[in-house]
Amino acid sequence: MSQLPPIQVGLLGIGTVGSGVFRVLQRNQEEIRRRAGRGIAITMVADLDTERARGIVGDAAQVVADARAVIANPDIDIVVELIGGYGIARQLVLEAIAAGKHVVTANKALLAVHGTEIFAAAQAKGVMVAFEAAVAGGIPIIKALREGLTANRIQWVAGIINGTTNFILSEMRDKGLDFDVVLKEAQRLGYAEADPTFDIEGIDAAHKATLMSALAFGIPVQFDKAYVEGITKLQAADIRYAEQLGYRIKLLGITKRVAGGVELRVHPTLVPAKRLIANVEGAMNAVVVQGDAVGTTLYYGKGAGSEPTASAVIADLVDVTRLHTADPQHRVPHLAFQPHAMSDLAIVPMAQVVTGYYLRLRVADQAGVLAEVTGILARAGISIDAVLQREADEVGGEGSTQTDLIILTHDTAEGTMDAALAAMQALPTVLAPIVRIRKEELA
């Protein structure tokens, strides 16, 4: 078996992740060959910047500007797509599949949006599309969901799956700073991109949550149905109040099996401070999976970066190398469930989602306000878990006539809460837009 020549890999795009893949494959080639049963060699690289690409790979691989030259090369067994985005990447992945190549990709956006088309094409052609690097970087969470937890009826998955936003939230809490200030610092340190929209608006996390949702529940990828709310409106005050109530605020990607279907949502979330996941700080990622047999499991590690992401890409290359000779009807299915056995469970609308809530109301410091507010909640059938009322002068300085009223509620449907919020907002004693952050006990 070790006499087999190396399996030949073509790389589309050799930026941060691609150069990590090349470097780790070179550095650990002997160890990887001992695991995979044969060598894994990048023999061709396509990148528009051929000069930079040659600077990275030297003489080890042929460098071309045209990705299609890689796909057309009959010696290439596996194509690694690291271009990103939904555009040309989609086209190239479909062409690689059509050419009978196995595909490894880190492209969460592509799979969350076009996964159904891509997996169907791969299934029809009998090739594998592997994507461990698409969720939570080096953490083997795709493998856990697709293979490690197959005994379970999975109940929910909740994860810190975007390192940039977790870094920002950690800094906001540590230093008591507001979002804008920390974002600038994160950009300076390289933890946030020049255009951080995909990260801070929760879109990247929603791509990943969409993939985990499909893997956990055997449903098609449905990014367009995901509820997405980022961290740009979070204020330092809310992080501080949450802390006083025993909670941390994390941007979570959540997917949950409920009576009416599947929840799929990304938003800032209060999590009890004593939970392990609440203590995941900085740019680290962690995913909690709750299964009916296994109970709670958690997976933690670096969610991004050159070599952590390369670790996942190469694990996929080893999987393909070990298993590609198996007959295509007896492989691990792309989305954990056999393609003919997918479920049509619907993604439930947010109005039906049931969670707890953190509310912060800026109110007039006068008698009867608390009674008005809690009366509205009571009439809506929303029960209160905790109330924190600040002295007016703690909030607005001495002699202030305004104060913050913080309420934690028990679980209630979002539609019910929306109606109650509208009623509270209309009170003349409520002086500013109410802050509402969802809360999950993750128990």
Place this chain on the structure above:
Amino acid sequence: MSQLPPIQVGLLGIGTVGSGVFRVLQRNQEEIRRRAGRGIAITMVADLDTERARGIVGDAAQVVADARAVIANPDIDIVVELIGGYGIARQLVLEAIAAGKHVVTANKALLAVHGTEIFAAAQAKGVMVAFEAAVAGGIPIIKALREGLTANRIQWVAGIINGTTNFILSEMRDKGLDFDVVLKEAQRLGYAEADPTFDIEGIDAAHKATLMSALAFGIPVQFDKAYVEGITKLQAADIRYAEQLGYRIKLLGITKRVAGGVELRVHPTLVPAKRLIANVEGAMNAVVVQGDAVGTTLYYGKGAGSEPTASAVIADLVDVTRLHTADPQHRVPHLAFQPHAMSDLAIVPMAQVVTGYYLRLRVADQAGVLAEVTGILARAGISIDAVLQREADEVGGEGSTQTDLIILTHDTAEGTMDAALAAMQALPTVLAPIVRIRKEELA
């Protein structure tokens, strides 16, 4: 594909784990079939207590007293061994392999001691031996090491891999109680067995560490070379002092790649309180894996119990069902590395192991003692990280002439420390056996 009849499984032993496997396979049969591509049915059960076995499986499976009747049944595709121990279990597993059955087992003791023989037999016969349930219960840590982290040169693995001892240590810390008291409580609550030797002496953890060592470094299982130290001598005072110095004490299974080979050891260990693994409480398990590309990853969940362990057994059944038609030369190797590519890295003797140390000396409360003790350490080239000296009356009551001297050292070879300990112990001012606990920063 879904038209295939169920794959037929024979269960050897239907105790706590076996009944969990049966129950979860029944409850989630539809979900599991959708993942595996065909049904998985336990059609035969061997247990000496046939009456109890029939009470569990009803008419769903044939119950026999003789395990060999299961192995002899040509309709059985997979044999699940849940008898435990090294004796008859070894014989039956070898016979099942010889009969061409795939084997799934939760038996860490068997594989840690006889793994080389068993995996060689399976390799020769072209069948799979899967053992996810043998380490850390429902946490898919075997899969992570064998498949998820294959890109990496793994540097070390450290885990809380025995729930009984972690429960006892958590209780000792929480309540300030001594070992004996908490052990009795754990036995009353069912967290510790009537004969808890394997757990509290570290033997069970060493079985598991032995398996992780083989998977991480591509070496044969070598339980006989493992250093094993349990928690029976731990005192509440040391847990308290460690806490004051910013550490928790955990029973860790550790395996580490070092210049001279591989370390393989189980012992109580001080871990910085801020590490995620230091905050794993009660009967939960967690394993940290450090790889050169991925960095630090952590895996957390229930390490024992009927359904968590069943979760791992069934994940193995799904793996075998998905992949058993592949040609035997292209499967995932049992121990992560191809059998012809195993390493002969030696397990290094404890005298060469390098760690930090926590020392507690009961000393006479008189001038010059600290100088004597630190002088011995200095002459041995052992540098001190922290010293905690208690006032005599805090330790021994008012008017006491004895006190506790606690020292944390930087990394040093165990052989060097042993010599220094002997010299310190010989001082007339050192009044009791010195307590020595190893310390790992896990950074």
